[in-house]
Amino acid sequence: MNKIEIVNYAQTLLGEAAALSPEGAEAINRIYDTVKKKLLRSYPFACTRKLYVLNPLSEEPEFGFMHKYQIPTDCLRINPHYFVENGGVRVGQCVFSDAEEMRFIGICNVTEDKLDADVAAILSYDLAIETSLGQTSKAELREALKSERARLFAEAKANSAQESVPETLEYECSWSYR
Known part of the structure; x- marks a missing residue:
């Protein structure tokens, strides 16, 4: 549709x-x-899930974590199990984590033809x-x-x-x- x-x-x-x-x-x-x-x-x-792979931003995070990641604008929600398994915290459109690379399954704002x-x-x-x-x-x-x-x-x-x-x-x- x-x-x-x-x-x-x-x-x-x-x-x-x-x-x-x-x-x-x-x-x-x-x-x-x-x-x-x-x-x-x-x-x-299932039609809204998307695998995201993020690289850390160059700026140092201010909360004691090693890396800061910018969440893409099309990502509406991150699977909450990610934080349980990998640590880190989401603050607004950023994630603070000690992980070198952030891989997660998120909910994407898909176009109507993909629904x-x-x-x-x-x-x-x-x-x-x-x-x-x-x-x-x-x-x-x-x-x-x-x-x-x-x-x-x-x-x-x-x-x-x-x-x-x-x-x-x-x-x-x-x-x-x-």
């Missing part, structure tokens, strides 16, 4: 006429980028939910959209999880503590 298809799907969910361009749906177009980034940050969908169909549909629902009261004044429509969005989100998470290697969890046996 491209941006206009996502916007038109949101318009259809609201019972509005389709637009020829995103600018034709002014209310949706105003919030589009914010809603899209919020959705992409909410869950690490899975499930994620694009959720984005349309999010846009419709955010603008529903202003365009239709129907609270029951908003609640119906939220309910369907929750179902689609659970389905998209399951589909995305099937495309990934599951994480292994190790549990200690509590029987030995008696």
